[in-house]
Amino acid sequence: MLRVERLSLAFRGVQALRDVTFEVAAGGVTALIGPNGAGKTTMFNCISRILTPDSGALSLDGIDLIGVRASRLPELGVARTFQHAALFPSLDVRGNVRIGADVARHASRPALPVDETLELLRLSADASRSTEGLPLGTKKRVELARALASGPHLLLLDEPAGGLTHEEVGEMRDTLLAVKERLGLTILLVEHHVQMVMSMSSHVVVMSSGEVIADGAPSDVRSDPRVISAYLGS
Amino acid sequence: MSESRPVRAAANAALVLALVLVPLFFEPFRVTQFTQILVVAIAVAGLNLLTGFTGQVSVGHSAFFGIGAYVTGVLIVHAGVPMTAAIIAGTLSGGIAGALFGIPSLRIKGTHLAIVTLVLAASLPAVLSTFSEITGGTEGLRVPRITPPRGSFLAADQTRYYVVLGALLLVVLGVFMLDRSRTGRALRALGDNEIAAVTYGVRPMRLRIGVFAASSTITALAGALFAVTSGFISSTTSYMTIVGSIVFLTALVIGGRALLAGPLAGAAIAELLPAQISRYSPEWANFAYGAILIALLLLAPGGISSLRFRRRRSHPAPHVLPAPLQQEETPHDTDDTRDQAQPTTRIG
Ligand SMILES: Nc1ncnc2c1ncn2[C@@H]1O[C@H](COP(=O)(O)OP(=O)(O)O)[C@@H](O)[C@H]1O
Ligand SMILES: [Mg+2]
Numbered sequence: 001m002l003r004v005e006r007l008s009l010a011f012r013g014v015q016a017l018r019d020v021t022f023e024v025a026a027g028g029v030t031a032l033i034g035p036n037g038a039g040k041t042t043m044f045n046c047i048s049r050i051l052t053p054d055s056g057a058l059s060l061d062g063i064d065l066i067g068v069r070a071s072r073l074p075e076l077g078v079a080r081t082f083q084h085a086a087l088f089p090s091l092d093v094r095g096n097v098r099i100g101a102d103v104a105r106h107a108s109r110p111a112l113p114v115d116e117t118l119e120l121l122r123l124s125a126d127a128s129r130s131t132e133g134l135p136l137g138t139k140k141r142v143e144l145a146r147a148l149a150s151g152p153h154l155l156l157l158d159e160p161a162g163g164l165t166h167e168e169v170g171e172m173r174d175t176l177l178a179v180k181e182r183l184g185l186t187i188l189l190v191e192h193h194v195q196m197v198m199s200m201s202s203h204v205v206v207m208s209s210g211e212v213i214a215d216g217a218p219s220d221v222r223s224d225p226r227v228i229s230a231y232l233g234s
Numbered sequence: 235m236s237e238s239r240p241v242r243a244a245a246n247a248a249l250v251l252a253l254v255l256v257p258l259f260f261e262p263f264r265v266t267q268f269t270q271i272l273v274v275a276i277a278v279a280g281l282n283l284l285t286g287f288t289g290q291v292s293v294g295h296s297a298f299f300g301i302g303a304y305v306t307g308v309l310i311v312h313a314g315v316p317m318t319a320a321i322i323a324g325t326l327s328g329g330i331a332g333a334l335f336g337i338p339s340l341r342i343k344g345t346h347l348a349i350v351t352l353v354l355a356a357s358l359p360a361v362l363s364t365f366s367e368i369t370g371g372t373e374g375l376r377v378p379r380i381t382p383p384r385g386s387f388l389a390a391d392q393t394r395y396y397v398v399l400g401a402l403l404l405v406v407l408g409v410f411m412l413d414r415s416r417t418g419r420a421l422r423a424l425g426d427n428e429i430a431a432v433t434y435g436v437r438p439m440r441l442r443i444g445v446f447a448a449s450s451t452i453t454a455l456a457g458a459l460f461a462v463t464s465g466f467i468s469s470t471t472s473y474m475t476i477v478g479s480i481v482f483l484t485a486l487v488i489g490g491r492a493l494l495a496g497p498l499a500g501a502a503i504a505e506l507l508p509a510q511i512s513r514y515s516p517e518w519a520n521f522a523y524g525a526i527l528i529a530l531l532l533l534a535p536g537g538i539s540s541l542r543f544r545r546r547r548s549h550p551a552p553h554v555l556p557a558p559l560q561q562e563e564t565p566h567d568t569d570d571t572r573d574q575a576q577p578t579t580r581i582g
Binding site (some may be wrong): 048050070075079086087088089090098099100103146150 | 419420423425426427429430431434436
């Protein structure tokens with residue numbers, strides 16, 4: 001579904017991505033893991049076209065994404081969440097989710113109705129609350145609801161369990177698996193929570209210092225000596 | 235929220251009723267003065283649309299007011315255009331000028347927009363003087379005023395008041411509906427967090443030009459109505475000089491975010507207070523605007539950004555993460571200084 005080929009990007013002096021190549025298969029959960037600073041969020045920013053890579057290719061179902069503007073990506077069925085929940089505080093919870101639904105309507109794509117999305121993520125009671133001051137776990141659910149309401153085919157999740165309590169991590173995992181089944185999503189997941197990654201993903205890509213150091217089934221990647229040393233070394 | 239919404243609706247209904255009744259109980263001199271306040275309130279509502287949605291400040295709205303007033307006045311006086319058509323033309327001219335000046339507002343934000351619009355405001359009186367053959371320059375232009383329709387039981391001053399009140403209510407209703415619409419949501423999202431908004435399909439260019447044009451259209455309508463209610467415009471009319479922009483801004487800051495009550499209260503105070511002061515010492519009147527504006531900006535907790543339309547907080551907001559924990563990798567090509575005070579708007 002998504003192909004990333006030899007993607008490179010440097011910030012003044014820092015090579016954040018170096019010849020990154022991997023593929024996200026339709027219908028699966030691909031995990032992108034690696035120590036802090038590995039380039040995972042930068043990779044997401046390239047895919048969602050907030051950043052333009054220096055070189056390399058990026059395609060979604062054969063469509064070249066490099067030539068596509070960031071604001072057109074949701075129309076193509078790509079939705080993402082941000083590492084630090086980037087909600088819209090001047091809208092209430094429902095308003096945030098409606099922003100996603102507006103995209104689906106604009107692209108005339110079937111999507112869950114807003115109320116059903118709120119229900120699914122246990123947000124109905126908070127629908128008319130301000131997003132400011134919500135607990136982090138709730139903010140993350142609002143972000144997920146906003147993404148789902150846009151009716152995506154490909155969902156990019158940047159640390160959906162980051163900062164959550166042990167219990168909330170379990171809930172998030174169950175929620176993600178449930179919506180994935182129900183909506184037939186393809187997921188690219190950045191996550192530090194090892195247990196969550198291993199139990200959810202069909203395919204794991206490991207990055208370190210901007211490079212892909214391992215790529216394969218969860219069990220293979222786990223025992224890869226390069227992966228072990230990258231994690232211990234950081 | 236569930237209890238405050240009906241309360242607010244009732245308060246607005248009472249306000250509208252009071253506004254409708256006012257001219258029936260005051261002498262023509264007062265009604266004319268109130269009409270002028272309503273005209274200023276429309277101009278402020280226009281500015282409120284820009285500042286409320288984008289947090290941007292324009293010091294150039296006196297120019298849009300002036301364009302609206304002069305296009306209307308000149309068309310009526312020199313081209314014999316019917317009044318309604320001239321008002322529409324004046325209003326739209328302001329919108330077109332706003333769209334042209336909205337384009338630089340895409341690339342520049344905050345203080346820089348203020349400077350571009352300052353130049354605009356400063357040049358209008360000079361332009362008017364240059365074309366004094368048709369504009370009358372500092373001598374001014376006498377414009378026919380709105381008259382009551384044949385057989386009407388309203389006096390001329392009351393007719394003018396109601397026309398302007400009707401325009402104000404339509405404008406406020408329009409802004410209210412815009413805020414509830416998909417475009418309004420997109421505008422709020424854009425003001426909160428540009429990158430997240432773009433990621434959800436919001437197109438900043440179109441929205442920013444559009445909102446600047448809509449804002450200047452409304453202020454130009456105020457100018458057009460000024461011409462046909464006051465009956466006299468000149469390049470030294472204070473609303474068309476930089477002083478006008480300062481009056482509108484002062485009124486905006488005094489009135490705050492409320493869509494109807496805000497511009498009204500702001501316009502009333504900004505109009506009446508300096509007039510009171512100038513009765514004792516005329517030379518202090520303009521100084522008063524500046525002093526009020528600066529004081530209010532210093533006192534407003536979030537400065538100009540506190541004037542943005544917001545979700546009312548339904549409960550006190552404890553910060554979930556202390557700011558230092560949110561230190562973040564913002565993409566290198568954004569320099570949105572506006573958001574620096576808001577840790578929740580960082581991108582990851
Ligand atoms: N906007 C930026 N400007 C400069 N350097 C950046 C920027 N964003 C990320 N980086 C750098 O790129 C590298 C990768 O960062 P990031 O993609 O955030 O890693 P991860 O998400 O894997 O923790 C880090 O060294 C980081 O400091
Ligand atoms: Mg990251």
